[in-house]
Amino acid sequence: MQKPLDRRSFLKSSLAAGTALALPLPAFAAEDTLNVALIVPSPAADVGWSHTLLAGAKALEEFGPGVKITLLENIAEGPDADRIMNKTVADGNTFIILGSFGYMNGGLKLAKAHPEIAVLHASGYQVAPNFSPFGARYYQGTYLMGMAAAALSKTKKLGCVGAFAIPELITSINAWTLGAQAVDPSIDVSVVWVNSWFDPASEQEAAKALLAQGVDVIFSNAQDTPSVITVAEEAGAYVFNLNSSMKAYAPKKYLGVVGTDWSPYFKANARAHLDGTFAGAAAWLSMADKVVYVADLNPDIPADVAARMAEVQAATLAGTLSPFTGPISGQDGTEKVAAGVTLGDDMILSMDWHVQGVTTPLPK
Amino acid sequence: MRLALIRRDTAARGAMIAAPAVALVLTILCSLVLFAVLGKPAGTALYALLLEPFLSWYSFSEVLLKMAPLCLIAQGLAIGFRANVFNIGAEGQLVIGAIAASALPVWYPDGTSALMLPAMLLLGGLGGMAWGAIAAGFRTRFNANEILVTLMLALIAAQVLNYLLLGPWKDPAGFNFPQSVLFPDAALLPILLPGTRVNVSLLLALAASGLAWVVMRHRFSGYQLLVGGMAPRAAAYAGFSERRAIWISLLVGGLAAGLAGAAEVAGPLGQLQRSVSTGYGYSAIIVAYLGGLNPLGIVLSSFLVSALFIGGDNAMVSAGLPVAAVWVFQSLLLVFYLGGLAFLRYRLVVMHRPAQSVP
Numbered sequence: 052m053q054k055p056l057d058r059r060s061f062l063k064s065s066l067a068a069g070t071a072l073a074l075p076l077p078a079f080a081a082e083d084t085l086n087v088a089l090i091v092p093s094p095a096a097d098v099g100w101s102h103t104l105l106a107g108a109k110a111l112e113e114f115g116p117g118v119k120i121t122l123l124e125n126i127a128e129g130p131d132a133d134r135i136m137n138k139t140v141a142d143g144n145t146f147i148i149l150g151s152f153g154y155m156n157g158g159l160k161l162a163k164a165h166p167e168i169a170v171l172h173a174s175g176y177q178v179a180p181n182f183s184p185f186g187a188r189y190y191q192g193t194y195l196m197g198m199a200a201a202a203l204s205k206t207k208k209l210g211c212v213g214a215f216a217i218p219e220l221i222t223s224i225n226a227w228t229l230g231a232q233a234v235d236p237s238i239d240v241s242v243v244w245v246n247s248w249f250d251p252a253s254e255q256e257a258a259k260a261l262l263a264q265g266v267d268v269i270f271s272n273a274q275d276t277p278s279v280i281t282v283a284e285e286a287g288a289y290v291f292n293l294n295s296s297m298k299a300y301a302p303k304k305y306l307g308v309v310g311t312d313w314s315p316y317f318k319a320n321a322r323a324h325l326d327g328t329f330a331g332a333a334a335w336l337s338m339a340d341k342v343v344y345v346a347d348l349n350p351d352i353p354a355d356v357a358a359r360m361a362e363v364q365a366a367t368l369a370g371t372l373s374p375f376t377g378p379i380s381g382q383d384g385t386e387k388v389a390a391g392v393t394l395g396d397d398m399i400l401s402m403d404w405h406v407q408g409v410t411t412p413l414p415k
Numbered sequence: 416m417r418l419a420l421i422r423r424d425t426a427a428r429g430a431m432i433a434a435p436a437v438a439l440v441l442t443i444l445c446s447l448v449l450f451a452v453l454g455k456p457a458g459t460a461l462y463a464l465l466l467e468p469f470l471s472w473y474s475f476s477e478v479l480l481k482m483a484p485l486c487l488i489a490q491g492l493a494i495g496f497r498a499n500v501f502n503i504g505a506e507g508q509l510v511i512g513a514i515a516a517s518a519l520p521v522w523y524p525d526g527t528s529a530l531m532l533p534a535m536l537l538l539g540g541l542g543g544m545a546w547g548a549i550a551a552g553f554r555t556r557f558n559a560n561e562i563l564v565t566l567m568l569a570l571i572a573a574q575v576l577n578y579l580l581l582g583p584w585k586d587p588a589g590f591n592f593p594q595s596v597l598f599p600d601a602a603l604l605p606i607l608l609p610g611t612r613v614n615v616s617l618l619l620a621l622a623a624s625g626l627a628w629v630v631m632r633h634r635f636s637g638y639q640l641l642v643g644g645m646a647p648r649a650a651a652y653a654g655f656s657e658r659r660a661i662w663i664s665l666l667v668g669g670l671a672a673g674l675a676g677a678a679e680v681a682g683p684l685g686q687l688q689r690s691v692s693t694g695y696g697y698s699a700i701i702v703a704y705l706g707g708l709n710p711l712g713i714v715l716s717s718f719l720v721s722a723l724f725i726g727g728d729n730a731m732v733s734a735g736l737p738v739a740a741v742w743v744f745q746s747l748l749l750v751f752y753l754g755g756l757a758f759l760r761y762r763l764v765v766m767h768r769p770a771q772s773v774p
Contacts, residue, residue, distance in 0.1 A: 094738070123731050126736045127690045130612070130683035131728065135479050138732045141473070152592055155690065176590065217591045246577055246593075403591060414581060
């Protein structure tokens with residue numbers, strides 16, 4: 052698919068870039084002018100993925116009144132998204148945040164056509180000089196939640212409602228399972244894939260199916276609404292989710308949130324873009340980057356497990372602990388990671404297998 | 416006193432021009448209130464919504480790009496709608512068309528044959544027709560309502576697409592993301608206007624429009640189709656068949672939607688992915704009725720609806736309108752226009768209560 056260059060906007064932007072270069076730079080840092088466009092696939096509601104991206108982008112307003120943020124929500128991946136990206140650049144936005152994997156090919160072409168802009172792209176793998184993919188190491192947090200889940204589960208059955216069987220989500224489930232096994236090796240984990248990023252009805256059905264199997268702790272993996280949370284609360288099962296806290300929807304049984312705060316990453320990159328030092332690179336952000344965090348933990352978690360969780364968190368922050376340190380077996384019992392070996396990022400980023408203890412086979 | 420709508424003998428000529436104008440003015444007035452409440456710049460928003468799609472070459476070319484599938488599908492649907500065969504599930508026929516067309520580049524990702532593209536369009540058209548044929552078969556054999564069957568088949572088509580993208584047709588190098596490989600150049604439609612994304616599917620849509628016009632205006636078969644669907648018993652006396660009207664309507668509707676689906680994957684998408692259509696199959700229903708089910712009217716209405724979509728997206732970018740406000744604006748315009756059309760055909764009469772005879 053060859054996307055033609057938008058001639059007008061290209062001329063306009065190259066003219067703008069030319070003018071900017073021709074102007075003498077001010078001797079002192081004047082107020083920063085930065086036009087930011089954030090494009091997300093779902094409505095930026097009160098909770099969820101798009102909400103956290105917007106919150107991260109809004110943190111850029113700390114740079115001063117010259118920062119303007121344009122939110123484009125509910126943009127379907129495909130030709131419409133490509134056009135809207137083009138329009139944001141034609142309108143003078145130079146710092147573009149793309150909030151979905153499906154924007155990758157269009158975003159990459161945009162970045163190549165407009166060298167003066169900087170593009171941050173969520174959860175992709177392509178890199179260009181002005182195009183950086185970013186993601187969060189959710190697994191660091193889900194490992195901690197696994198410990199909490201194992202301590203609170205009576206049936207020793209955990210369940211996960213997953214959006215798509217992509218490595219990012221598989222990794223979170225595996226780390227969750229390993230964390231649970233660290234507290235209780237007899238733990239079982241079942242997974243239901245709903246194959247949608249946004250389908251509250253199916254998500255609720257999936258949660259009910261898990262509860263019917265005797266699951267008493269649920270992981271709402273990448274749902275943008277409290278669909279799974281409310282079902283679990285009503286059934287009296289503990290539940291946690293990713294990105295932003297949904298405690299308000301499960302005041303009693305909320306296990307906690309593996310949250311993401313994108314503001315440190317966005318601010319650092321916006322600063323680099325303003326200073327002209329932006330360099331495209333893949334960023335897989337961690338607890339140590341202050342992007343991934345765990346919060347709103349349930350007070351029911353026993354004190355001894357809470358103390359162990361605090362130790363693990365400290366070790367994760369220090370970089371001395373990874374959930375993916377062997378020995379780790381795959382679902383069929385074969386050795387996947389040898390004792391003492393820690394999986395490298397490339398192996399974790401492309402993970403297409405479940406650890407032993409996850410009982411549901413992975414869709415192929 | 417009560418109000419009644421009385422059918423006009425002849426549509427007022429002045430009103431035909433006034434209807435869209437009044438609709439536009441009413442929409443703008445309502446939107447001004449909406450934008451004021453939202454605290455958004457009304458001038459920028461209205462400019463982006465109504466004028467920018469026609470004033471910037473890039474936006475205008477995108478209007479033409481989006482117009483092609485809308486026009487093609489609406490032409491196909493209108494043939495059925497005129498015969499009172501309501502194919503509501505063109506979306507499903509589009510998806511199956513896109514899938515059928517994608518089979519070739521998915522199986523031959525390095526294909527260079529010049530026959531690839533024509534074969535894809537053929538497969539796409541046949542796929543859409545096959546999906547329409549299921550509904551036609553159910554209707555003629557079991558008298559199952561085609562509105563429900565086509566709509567349900569659209570849901571099934573979406574699941575077929577999901578299955579393929581999550582399973583056998585998934586890009587092996589795509590990290591399990593639900594999408595196919597990128598198509599080779601031989602599987603992509605040639606660009607019509609250099610420097611834009613407008614491809615030859617626009618010509619396809621215009622050719623289909625011309626064909627639809629000729630058939631409806633000058634061919635006896637068009638008349639037979641109309642009567643067969645609208646007055647089956649009268650048609651039966653005249654020797655025209657209702658079954659034939661149903662089959663032709665759903666096959667032609669499916670063919671057009673399937674072709675549009677093939678043109679989307681071979682056009683701006685360049686691969687098979689989950690969002691293969693952003694509701695073209697459903698929007699085309701509005702396009703068909705806005706165009707008065709007339710082939711020439713549909714060319715105009717598909718252009719205007721496409722401009723309205725592009726304007727809506729632009730307004731989100733330029734004026735910071737939330738997507739819901741864009742939908743409200745677009746819906747207001749449609750509702751006011753369709754309301755205005757009603758007054759073209761009917762006049763509002765105040766009926767005074769007849770003097771009652773009190774015993």
